[in-house]
Amino acid sequence: xxxxxxxxxxxxAATMLFAGSLVGCGEKADSGSxxxxxxxxxxxxxxxxxxxxxxxxxxxxxxxENGVKVKVVEDKSExxxxxxxxxxxxxxxxxxxxxxxxxxxxxxxxxxxxxxxGIINDSDYxxxxxxxxxxxxxxxYAVPIAQETSALFYNKDKVKEVPKTMEDLVKxxxxxxxxxxxxxxxxPTYGFIAADGGYVxxxxxGTLDPTDIGLGTPGAIKGYQFVQDLVQKDKLMPADIxxxxxxxxxxxxKSGFYISGPWDISAFKDGGVNFGVAPMxxxxxxxxxxxxxxxxAFVSEKSQNKDLAWKLVKYLSENSGDVxxxxxxxxxxxxxxxxxxxxxxxxxxSAFAEQAKFAxxxxxxxxxxxxxxxxxxxxxxxxxxxxxxxxCAEMTVExxxxxxxxxx
Numbered sequence: 477x478x479x480x481x482x483x484x485x486x487x488x489a490a491t492m493l494f495a496g497s498l499v500g501c502g503e504k505a506d507s508g509s510x511x512x513x514x515x516x517x518x519x520x521x522x523x524x525x526x527x528x529x530x531x532x533x534x535x536x537x538x539x540x541e542n543g544v545k546v547k548v549v550e551d552k553s554e555x556x557x558x559x560x561x562x563x564x565x566x567x568x569x570x571x572x573x574x575x576x577x578x579x580x581x582x583x584x585x586x587x588x589x590x591x592x593x594g595i596i597n598d599s600d601y602x603x604x605x606x607x608x609x610x611x612x613x614x615x616x617y618a619v620p621i622a623q624e625t626s627a628l629f630y631n632k633d634k635v636k637e638v639p640k641t642m643e644d645l646v647k648x649x650x651x652x653x654x655x656x657x658x659x660x661x662x663x664p665t666y667g668f669i670a671a672d673g674g675y676v677x678x679x680x681x682g683t684l685d686p687t688d689i690g691l692g693t694p695g696a697i698k699g700y701q702f703v704q705d706l707v708q709k710d711k712l713m714p715a716d717i718x719x720x721x722x723x724x725x726x727x728x729x730k731s732g733f734y735i736s737g738p739w740d741i742s743a744f745k746d747g748g749v750n751f752g753v754a755p756m757x758x759x760x761x762x763x764x765x766x767x768x769x770x771x772x773a774f775v776s777e778k779s780q781n782k783d784l785a786w787k788l789v790k791y792l793s794e795n796s797g798d799v800x801x802x803x804x805x806x807x808x809x810x811x812x813x814x815x816x817x818x819x820x821x822x823x824x825x826s827a828f829a830e831q832a833k834f835a836x837x838x839x840x841x842x843x844x845x846x847x848x849x850x851x852x853x854x855x856x857x858x859x860x861x862x863x864x865x866x867x868c869a870e871m872t873v874e875x876x877x878x879x880x881x882x883x884x
Contacts, residue, residue, distance in 0.1 A: 580841035609770035618772035622806035634732035654731030658719035662851035669699035686843035700865035768835035846879030
C-alpha cells in the first residue's frame with residue numbers, strides 16, 4: 477500500500493488514541509440544529525503536523541465567522557481505534573485526511589453520515605475516480621480533499637528522453653541507466669497487473685463485487701509475467717529489494733528510473749537529485765492504471781451536530797487545496813487548484829495529476845483488507861522465481877477468497 481495509506485488496526489493504537497487524541501475532545505452539544513451559536517466541533521486530522529497547523533487556522537477562521545468553537549486534533553491512530561472512540565461517543569465530529577480505502581469498514585460499522593445535498597458539486601472535481609472513491613453502494617459518505625498515485629521518477633542526468641512504453645524503458649534501463657522500485661509492494665505494482673484487464677474486485681456500475689476477483693485473468697497473468705521478468709530475466713533489481721533500498725539507489729544516482737508517489741519528492745529535492753516526474757509509460761500498448769488513493773473528510777454518524785459539521789467540511793475542502801499541496805505534496809482534487817498557474821508550473825505535481833487521470837481507486841469496501849496480505853506475499857514468491865505467473869495469480873485469488881470468508 478502507499479506510504480500514507482493505513483489499513484490494519486492494533487489494540488496498541490487504540491490505547492495510544494485514548495491516551496492522547498481524546499485530550500482535545502470536548503462535550504458534544506445535544507442539538508442537531510444548524511445554528512452554530514455556542515456550538516463546538518472537534519476535528520481529528522490524519523495529515524502531517526505542518527498541514528494540521530495550517531488547517532487549524534482555516535478552521536478557526538470559519539469558527540469565528542460562524543460562532544463555533546472548532547478544535548483540530550492531530551491524530552495518528554489506526555482504524556480500529558477510531559471505531560472504538562466513535563462507538564463510545566468520544567470520537568470527533570469530523571475526520572479529515574483519512575484514506576478512502578477505510579470508508580467501507582466505517583460504513584459497515586454504521587459510523588459514517590451520508591453526504592447531504594449541496595456539499596459536493598461534481599463538476600468542481602478533477603475526475604469521476606475521486607468521487608467513486610467516496611461512493612459505496614451508490615451513496616456518498618465522504619468528501620474528497622486530495623489524491624495521490626504512483627508515477628515515474630527519472631534522473632535527468634541519466635535519461636535524456638523518457639520512454640513512451642515500459643517495454644522501451646526496460647531496454648534503456650538495461651543499457652546502464654537502471655530501474656528499481658518496491659516491486660513486491662502491491663500498491664505500485666498493481667498498475668502492471670491491471671494494464672491488460674486485471675482488477676481487484678469487479679466494478680458493476682459503481683458497486684464493487686468482492687465475489688468477482690480479477691487478479692487471475694489472462695491480462696493479469698501477462699502483468700505478473702512482466703513483473704517477474706524485471707527481476708528474473710532482465711536482472712534490473714534483486715528479488716528481495718525493499719522500498720528503502722530502491723529509493724536510496726535513486727537518491728545516490730545508482731538507478732535512473734524509480735516508481736513511487738509524491739511523498740518522495742522532498743527527499744529527492746533535499747538530496748540534490750536532478751530529477752523529473754512523468755506519467756507511467758504504456759504497457760502492452762495500454763495505459764497503466766496505477767492505484768489511486770484519495771484523502772477524504774467525513775462526518776461521524778454519532779455527531780450531534782451533523783449539519784454544522786458538513787458545513788465545516790465543505791469549507792475546509794474548498795479552502796485547503798493550497799495547504800495540502802505546499803505542505804503535504806498532495807495532488808488537489810478540485811479543478812480550481814489544478815487549473816491554477818502555480819499548479820501547472822509545478823512540473824512534479826502536474827505529472828502526478830496527469831497520471832491520476834488513468835488511475836483506479838483502491839477498493840473502498842471492507843474486503844480490501846483481505847487483499848493486501850496475499851497480493852504482497854505472492855509477489856515475493858513471483859519475483860524470486862518460486863512460482864510461475866499462473867500460479868501466483870491462482871494463489872492470490874484463492875487466498876483473497878479465504879480471507880473474505882474469514883471476515884464474515
